[in-house]
Amino acid sequence: MFIEQLVNGLTLGSTYALIALGYTMVYGIIQLINFAHGEIYMFGAFAGLLLVSVFGLNIFVALIGAMVFCMFLGMLIERIAYRPIRGKSSRLSALISAIGVSIFLSTLMALIRGTNTTRYPEIMKIHTYHLGSLDLSSLQIIILVVSALLMVGLQLLIQKTRIGKAMRACSQDLEAASLMGINANRVISYTFAIGSALAAAGGVMVGVYYNAVWPYMGTMAGLKAFAAAVLGGIGSIPGAMIGGLTLGVLEILGVAYLSSSYKDAIAFGILILVLILRPQGIMGKKITKKV
Amino acid sequence: MGILTLEGVSQEFGGLLALDDVSLDVENEKIFGIIGPNGAGKTTLFNIITGIYTPTSGKVKYQGHQINGVPPYDVARMGIGRTFQNIRLFNKLSVLDNVKVGCHGVTKAGILSALFGLPGERLEEKEITLRSCKLLEMVDLYEKRMEYADNLSYGEQRKLEIARALALKPALLLLDEPAAGMNASEKVSLMTFIKEIRNNENLTILLVEHDMNVVMNICEQIAVLDYGRKIADGPPEQVKNDEKVIQSYLGVEA
Amino acid sequence: MNIMDALLSQYIDAYYLHIMVLIGINIILALGLNITTGVTGQLSMGHAGFMSIGAYTAAILSIHMGLPFWGSLLGGATAAAGFGFLLGLPTLRLEGDYLAMITIGFAEIIRVFFLNFEPGGKALGLSGIPEHTTFSVVWMIAIVVIVLNVKLLHSRIGRSFYAIRENEIAAEAAGINTTRLKVLSFMVGAFLAGLGGGLYAHYMTYIAPQDFGFMKSIEFLNMVVLGGMGSIPGTILGTVVLTLAPEMLRIVAEYRLLFYGAMLVILMIFRPNGLLGDVRWYDIKKRWFSKEVKTWES
Structure with a gap:
């Protein structure tokens, strides 16, 4: 029972982690809470649905298609709604712009698809494996494996490639990085692209796992993922992964052992407790005030 | 004993000793200068006096009260005003x-x-x-x-x-590089101004400054810091001719 | 006052009166958030949480305790301010966006709490609240709130709120106990949110947890930022624009939220400091009278 809940929690948590990565990467570089990120995740889920149901593609191909689509969507949003404001005023203006994009995108999808939930078509035969007392569905395995692969891929990208190096430099000090000849605008654009692709992957997998997508699915998922990013220490990539998994597991366990009617409160309750005990999050570094 | 005394103050930042056993005695209504190369711990010293940092060890006394550990706003209310190196x-x-x-x-x-x-x-x-x-x-x-x-x-x-x-x-005013970025004539009027406010408001002034001209002209006492240690302390003439100071600081400048 | 409302309802269309009442309530709420976020710079994204505390408290006081309207309003506002105090405490240690997250989480927890709150009718909501809030009540309170806001922001406390937003370290060096004042600004903001919530409850006569969701908090934040952070006329203008916008956009029916979202983006691109964020009476006066001054001098 407990192990099973733990696996359920990890499955949910890995999707939180995928979304949280986008929040944390963008925040790390331009200190913006990208509120439209939840909507990118929602668009990813719908793009995957379209590719699977209308074009009849294999789910893995659809997953990649949705990721590519959202990559461009993320870059487009950054170009239109954030870049013109950057550096001109307080971070709050950019936040409001992000909120505007978020409202725009969810309404757009509601106009296209209606506000009801749409079911994902059956994409494959779902096996259930019995490992002792533990029931594990093939879907859960796929989600866990795909998430793990994506996260390892992200780590490799960040640590080993030129663009990854540029991203790390920008998150240390954007101004210094651009003085060293790094094209900051391009790095920011790539950051949005990568973050959005990861969110899209999360969207498709959640759509398949819960067999439902709807235009407003991004709001709560976005909030929870942001909570996960903060829990892990915002700006920290391993932090977002750990924060996502922790939040998913604790939420599922909370529902299982405490009360299901307080489901949405549990995640935030945990978050508040952690932040009060450890204000910089799990993996965040404590910054000494510079005077 | 003066208005402000530091007794064996040390400040450590993650293994780095920014201030090492510094003692100072600032007399009432004096203009007291602190000089030293970059990274000598001058601004750290200001931050300790104003309560932003709590020193790792040592005592800071102001008008007879111990003030290390007192929060910055209370330090301010006790009559210690300050300016900042990077204007705030x-x-x-x-x-x-x-x-x-x-x-x-x-x-x-x-x-x-x-x-x-x-x-x-x-x-x-x-x-x-x-x-x-x-x-x-x-x-x-x-x-x-x-x-x-x-x-x-x-x-x-x-x-x-x-x-x-x-x-x-304030009874004690801390000025962190007041002449930074000023041209020659602005510096001259700043010096007169500092002397004036000291005389008119019965102030004690503690200042950190890089410009030797300014420091030697208006300070009545000078302490020299180097790598977190105080290497000299005394009236300008004495400090100017101190061998250690010339070696580590003034010599390089000239 | 009853006479005044009766007169008004004879000459003014009920729909317009309704919009005006909503604007009045929103001004009270937005001015509250302006103090916390606009003036003091503490990003709060859970303003609707305080509003719901005020609304439910006031409604229950009216229905079950039989308190007079004013008593219920004050009770609701005070309860909200109490929670503002509790929520302000973490600001002692948290900064910036961590604080924003705490406020979001707080509002969500409050919402889920009311979803499970028996005396509040759970998810169905609370109905049968006496209808006490009228046009003249709302606007009388709104005007008092505006006047007090002006007084507060021009006082010693108000100036130190601005100082905390501008530079916390310099504020402390000026003798400002920043932690205490940040908590105070949270309490004042929450008090006004609770007051607005109580008025809202006694106007709609029916409240439910979904009235106070995350998007509601975001609406108030939009009003403050769109109008101009820390500016009272700006906040009022932002409130009027954003309360009217969905109504005006009714012509475009289901597309209205689409326009609303796009409008936020466009306004932020062209007026990043808000509509009145960098406009001061002093500068306007200077511009208007500069010609006369010049001729007088020459």
């Missing part, structure tokens, strides 16, 4: 309001008296405005009192910081 003004407030905020520590109207416009509050507001205007006249910024602080020139911003610190009616 309230950019989106008017010049006048910057100085008025400086009066916060020595005034006391609360939220309710403000909401109901009680007579005590009105009187206090009048006094604050009057005093702030006088201070602005002193630093030649009265004409610009309605400008946003970030519209001022660099030199004006440094003067506004001093006016704001004086609004606190």
Whole structure:
């Protein structure tokens, strides 16, 4: 029972982690809470649905298609709604712009698809494996494996490639990085692209796992993922992964052992407790005030 | 014993010893200079005196009270005003309001008296405005009192910081590189100004400065820091001829 | 006052009166958030949480305790301010966006709490609240709130709120106990949110947890930022624009939220400091009278 809940929690948590990565990467570089990120995740889920149901593609191909689509969507949003404001005023203006994009995108999808939930078509035969007392569905395995692969891929990208190096430099000090000849605008654009692709992957997998997508699915998922990013220490990539998994597991366990009617409160309750005990999050570094 | 004494103050940042067993005795109504190469721990010393850092060991005493561990706002209220090396003004407030905020520590109207416009509050507001205007006249910024602080020139911003610190009616004023970024004539008028306020307001002034000319001209006593240690302490003439100082600092400059 | 409302309802269309009442309530709420976020710079994204505390408290006081309207309003506002105090405490240690997250989480927890709150009718909501809030009541309170806001922001406390937003370290060096004042600004903001919530409850006569969701908090934040952070006329203008916008956009029916979202983006691109964020009476006066002054001098 407990192990099973733990696996359920990890499955949910890995999707939180995928979304949280986008929040944390963008925040790390331009200190913006990208509120439209939840909507990118929602668009990813719908793009995957379209590719699977209308074009009849294999789910893995659809997953990649949705990721590519959202990559461009993320870059487009950054170009239109954030870049013109950057550096001109307080971070709050950019936040409001992000909120505007978020409202725009969810309404757009509601106009296209209606506000009801749409079911994902059956994409494959779902096996259930019995490992002792533990029931594990093939879907859960796929989600866990795909998430793990994506996260390892992200780590490799960040640590080993030129663009990854540029991203790390920008998150240390954007101004210094651009003085060293790094094209900051391009790095920011790539950051949005990568973050959005990861969110899209999360969207498709959640759509398949819960067999439902709807235009407003991004709001709560976005909030929870942001909570996960903060829990892990915002700006920290391993932090977002750990924060996502922790939040998913604790939420599922909370529902299982405490009360299901307080489901949405549990995640935030945990978050508040952690932040009060450890204000910089799990993996965040404590910054000494510079005077 | 002077108005401010430091006894064996050390400050460690993650294994790095920024200040190492520094003792100072600042006499009342003196202009006291602290010099030393970059990274010698001068600003750290200011941050310890004003309560931003709590020293790892040692004691800071002000007018006989131990003040290490006292929060910065209480240190300010006890009469220690300061300026900052990298100017810290309230950019989106008017010049006048910057100085008025400086009066916060020595005034006391609360939220309710403000909401109901009680007579005590009105009187206090009048006094604050009057005093702030006088201070602005002193630093030649009265004409610009309605400008946003970030519209001022660099030199004006440094003067506004001093006016704001004086609004606190301090007994001890800490100036962190007051002459930085000023041209020669501005420096001359700054020196006269510092002497003037010391005489008129019965102030003790502790200043960190890189410009040797300024320091040697106005300071009555000078302490030299090097890598967190005090290597010399005394009147300008004595410090100027100190061998250790010449070796580690002045020699390099000249 | 009843007479005044009766007169008004004879001459003014009920729909317009309704919009005006909503604007009045929103102004009270937005001015509250302006103090916390606009003036003091503490990003709060859970304003609707305080509003719901005020609304439910006031409604229950009216229905079950039989308190007079004014008593219920004050009770609701005070309860909200109490929670503002509790929520302000973490600001002692948290900064910036961590604080924003705490406020979001707080509002969500409050919402889920009311979803499970028996005396509040759970998810169905609370109905049968006496209808006491009228046009003249709302606007009388709104005007008092505006006047007190002006007084507060021009006082010693108000100036130190701005100082905390502009530079916390310099504020402390000026003798400002920043932690205490940050908590105070949270309490004042929450008090006004609770007051607005109580008025809202006694106007709609029916409240439910979904009235106070995350998007509601975001609406108030939009009003403050769109109008101009820390500016009272700006906040009022932002409130009027954003309360009217969905109504005006009714012509475009289901597309209205689409326009609303796009409008936020466009306004932020062209007026990043808000509509009135960098406009001061002083500068306007200077511009208007500068010609006369010049001729007089020459």
